[in-house]
Amino acid sequence: MTTASLSALADTLPERFGDLYEAARKEGQVVFYTSYRQETSTALLDYWSKNFPGVKLNIVQKQTLDLISTIEAEKAAGRTNPDLVFINQRSILEDWVQRGFITPYKVRDFDQIPERFKQKDGNYYVVSAxxxxxxxxxxxxxxxxxxxxxxxxxxxxxxxxxxxxxxxxxxxxxxxxxxxxxxxxxxxxxxxxxxxxxxxxxxxxxxxxxxxxxxxxxxxxxxxxxxxxxxxxxxxxxxxxxxxxxxxxxQETFISIFKGGPNPEAAKLLTAVLNSPEGQELTAASGAYWPTHPSASPPAGLPRLQDIxxxxxxxxxxxxxxxxxxxxxxxxxxxx
The missing domain is CATH 3.40.190.10 (Periplasmic binding protein-like II)
Structure with missing residues (x-):
């Protein structure tokens, strides 16, 4: 999906996810643990503040292995600090699902997302590669x-x-x-x-x-x-x-909602945005990723994965x- 076609969508993200936004506004914030590069986090923060000003996006940014050890330490101490996590290890998320750390959520476009890029119950999603x-x-x-x-x-x-x-x-x-x-x-x-x-x-x-x-x-x-x-x-x-x-x-990258996180409704909103064509094209362009939503296009100049x-x-x-x-x-x- 090109920028032009994105602009032709009948609704904006705040309109499309109006019910999610309204619920998230009552919580007022969302805590996102992510291994995004700084450029991607900055672009997401700017986009989020313009489209969802009623919900503050708090980003904790570390490399994936550091995020995993941080989360494990917090869990061992009986705390769940993040609402949503972005890492690049499927096996870790599978383990967390088995241990009851993750809560499933099926986004609006769940049926459009290829099987490879979603867990069958919505426990996690591949949002880029x-x-x-x-x-x-x-x-x-x-x-x-x-x-x-x-x-x-x-x-x-x-x-x-x-x-x-x-x-x-x-x-x-x-x-x-x-x-x-x-x-x-x-x-x-x-x-x-x-x-x-x-x-x-x-x-x-x-x-x-x-x-x-x-x-x-x-x-x-x-x-x-x-x-x-x-x-x-x-x-x-x-x-x-x-x-x-x-x-x-x-290397696939994944997002997942934590069970018991402080802002569960805001976590759903952020999950929906990161699985939308607009959200994926934003993060793909700022981080040189390939998006996974079938309606999202890779950044200009990036070859198609099927050509590699x-x-x-x-x-x-x-x-x-x-x-x-x-x-x-x-x-x-x-x-x-």
């Missing part, structure tokens, strides 16, 4: 044909000391990438052991990896999230994304499998 793929500095590589095309190509000694990678201990996208590719047999532990010999520079997150590539401190990476790369390019920075021959891992070789997954990221992976990863990389 991005890809996990390789990136490089085009000033260093004006001829991209010299770049490694397969993951095993990064094991060549000529790339030693030139690679940057976010630490899977702090960056859930890197953890997802490794676990997904291991489970599908695309890589094995010998591949990871080969990467360990390449003097890779670890960062805490994708944004820092982008900064180092742009600054020329490292030259390329087997994996940086598309949203970080594309946003940096929009700012005129020297960095490009490219898809390896094995394909790009698709993609790897979809349903890995248990953040659970016992992740703990075992990280223990073995530290051992291979000789880290304490």
């Amino acid at each position: 991005f890809i996990l793929s390789a990136a490089y500095n085009p000033k260093v590589f004006p001829d991209p044909s010299v770049l490694p095309r397969r993951i095993t190509d990064f094991l060549d000694p000529k790339w030693k000391g030139r690679l940057v990678f976010s630490d899977p201990k702090s960056a859930s996208s890197q953890l997802t990438w490794f676990q997904a590719l291991l489970s599908k047999g695309v890589i094995d532990w010998d591949t990871i052991a080969g990467l360990a010999k390449q003097d890779m520079l670890f960062t805490r997150g994708n944004a820092e990896s982008v900064r180092l590539l742009v600054a020329g401190e490292r030259d390329l990476s087997p994996l940086i999230s598309s949203q970080n790369v594309l946003s940096a390019r929009e700012r005129g920075q020297s960095i490009k994304l490219y898809v390896l021959d094995e394909g790009a891992v698709v 070789k993609t790897i979809w997954h349903d890995e248990d990221v953040g659970g016992e499998a992740s703990v075992k992976f990280l223990d073995q990863f530290d051992e291979v990389f000789d880290r304490e």
Whole structure:
């Protein structure tokens, strides 16, 4: 759906969700725990204040793994602070559903949303997606044909000391990438052991990896999230994304309402907005995401997901499998 077609809708969001807005106004606020990038949070805050001024949007922004540990700690202390959460780990939400943390809610467009992008009872929704793929500095590589095309190509000694990678201990996208590719047999532990010999520079997150590539401190990476790369390019920075021959891992992002949250009606309103074509196009444009609503279009210049070789997954990221992976990863990389 283009901007023009959005403007042609018969009603505005406050009109379409008038009953939800009226109920939410009585609570006066909504608390949103999110792993959105700052640009996306800022755009959402501005949009929300203009369309729903009677409900204050309070955002707590952290990386997904930090959000998960924060919520678990709050739950252990007997508190439910967020009304709504946005993270990129389906398995964590499945666990929270089983433990009774989540309350289901079927949005207005529930029947329009593809099965892949909703939990059957409305416990959570996939509201956007991005890809996990390789990136490089085009000033260093004006001829991209010299770049490694397969993951095993990064094991060549000529790339030693030139690679940057976010630490899977702090960056859930890197953890997802490794676990997904291991489970599908695309890589094995010998591949990871080969990467360990390449003097890779670890960062805490994708944004820092982008900064180092742009600054020329490292030259390329087997994996940086598309949203970080594309946003940096929009700012005129020297960095490009490219898809390896094995394909790009698709990272889905989810929202879910917490049972016992302080503002349950406002949580329904925010859920409805983030599942609407307008809400998804707003966050997609500001965060370089692919929207999932069938009537929403990706941001200008972003290729369609169906035109990219993609790897979809349903890995248990953040659970016992992740703990075992990280223990073995530290051992291979000789880290304490």
